Amino acid sequence: xxxxxxxxxxxAPAASSAEAIKSGIQPVFRPEFVLEPVPAELSSIQRxxxxxxxxxxxSWLRKTVILLVLALIWEIYGRWxxxxxLFPSFTDTLEAFVGGITSGxxxxxxxxxxxxxxxxxxIGIALAAILTTVAISSKIGNDLLETLTAMFNPxxxxxxxxxxxxxxxxxxxxxxxxLVHSVLWAVALNTHSGFRGVSKTLRMVGQNYGLxxxxxxxxxxxxxxxxxxxxxxxxGWAFAWRTLIAAELVFGVSxxxxxxxxxxxxxxxxxxxxxxxxxxxxVILIGLAVENLLFARIEKRTLHRWGMQH
Numbered sequence: 120x121x122x123x124x125x126x127x128x129x130x131a132p133a134a135s136s137a138e139a140i141k142s143g144i145q146p147v148f149r150p151e152f153v154l155e156p157v158p159a160e161l162s163s164i165q166r167x168x169x170x171x172x173x174x175x176x177x178s179w180l181r182k183t184v185i186l187l188v189l190a191l192i193w194e195i196y197g198r199w200x201x202x203x204x205l206f207p208s209f210t211d212t213l214e215a216f217v218g219g220i221t222s223g224x225x226x227x228x229x230x231x232x233x234x235x236x237x238x239x240x241x242i243g244i245a246l247a248a249i250l251t252t253v254a255i256s257s258k259i260g261n262d263l264l265e266t267l268t269a270m271f272n273p274x275x276x277x278x279x280x281x282x283x284x285x286x287x288x289x290x291x292x293x294x295x296x297x298l299v300h301s302v303l304w305a306v307a308l309n310t311h312s313g314f315r316g317v318s319k320t321l322r323m324v325g326q327n328y329g330l331x332x333x334x335x336x337x338x339x340x341x342x343x344x345x346x347x348x349x350x351x352x353x354x355g356w357a358f359a360w361r362t363l364i365a366a367e368l369v370f371g372v373s374x375x376x377x378x379x380x381x382x383x384x385x386x387x388x389x390x391x392x393x394x395x396x397x398x399x400x401x402v403i404l405i406g407l408a409v410e411n412l413l414f415a416r417i418e419k420r421t422l423h424r425w426g427m428q429h
Contacts, residue, residue, distance in 0.1 A: 179411075207393040215393035216400050225382065225401055232363060232378030233405075235291050239298025240359050244352070246299065247306035252336050255314045264311060268304050276301035276362040277369065294366050301362040302355040309354065313347025314340050345421055353414055360402065 174180055190209050197208025207215075219225035250267070253260035276297040283293035317340055325339035341348065367380025377385075379398050386394035 182411075204390060204392055207396055211393045212396040212400055215391075215397040219382075219394065219397050219401075225379075225397065228377065228379050228382040228398075229401060229405065232367075232380065235294055235378065236298065236359055236363050238291075239295040239363075240302055240356065242295070243299045243302025243355060243359070244306055246303050247310060247351075247355075250303075250307050251310045251314060252333065254311055255336060255340065256333075264307060268308055271300070272304040272308065274300070276358070277365045280366055280369070294363065297362055297366060298359050301358040305354040305358055306348075306351040309347045309351025310344065313344030313351075316347065317343040342421075349414065349417065349421075353410075356409065357406075360406065364402065 168176075193212075194209040197203075197206055197211070200206050203211055216225070250260075250264050254264035255261070279300055280293060280297050283296040287293040287296060314336075321339055321343055322335070325335045330338055363378065364380040364383070367378055368384050379402055383395050383398040386392075386398065
């Protein structure tokens with residue numbers, strides 16, 4: 120087989136500038152430009168925030184402004200209606216509230232309501248934790264939870280109070296029973312939906328570390344599903360308050376002492392509308408305090424720290 124020898128090809132020498140001028144080609148001379156740097160204007164990110172923007176970033180200040188606006192609307196409407204029996208103004212309600220606090224009546228009724236509420240709320244959360252743990256650990260447990268929630272969740276808690284009075288008699292036992300019913304299903308449903316929303320990758324990681332059932336729920340599922348769990352706790356707290364106030368309004372006092380619902384019921388019968396609004400106002404204040412002092416701190420220490428919420 121013959122081999123062909125490749126000879127290197129030499130490039131033709133470039134024509135010099137003198138030859139280019141002789142051949143009629145004129146070289147191009149570019150003038151040089153010196154551009155002085157222009158200082159850039161401050162962007163929206165770099166410029167300092169105005170006083171309004173700094174204050175607007177404060178969440179507590181925004182909420183305070185909203186509350187003040189609502190109180191102003193309440194005051195204006197009450198003065199325009201000019202009927203304290205039908206709708207007292209905000210100042211009348213505030214006077215009745217301060218009077219109830221200084222006399223100690225409102226505080227005593229609030230302590231009674233909170234004591235009963237916390238007992239029912241705690242039992243409801245404990246039962247919801249047991250049900251959801253069993254449901255996430257086995258198929259029969261999942262079917263049990265879905266069946267029970269489909270049966271009992273649509274039932275209003277206040278509708279079960281007559282049966283509770285028959286079973287537990289006149290006392291806190293019947294009220295606690297309906298409180299547990301109102302809290303249990305809300306917390307269980309949100310917790311279970313949060314558990315089911317956890318990715319399979321996280322589950323398999325936990326299983327690779329040897330975690331099973333209760334250990335898997337504690338170390339993997341609860342942190343991953345905590346946003347849904349916290350939502351269930353908030354909804355359960357709201358349902359518990361509604362049920363407690365409604366039970367005291369409908370069935371009155373139990374065990375010789377009443378809570379805020381009974382305080383509202385008594386003043387309604389006495390046509391003391393300002394005191395009725397004062398009792399409702401106290402319920403609102405307790406709700407705001409629990410939301411901003413308890414649940415907000417839980418969010419900061421868990422969801423915000425874990426990067427699960429902006």
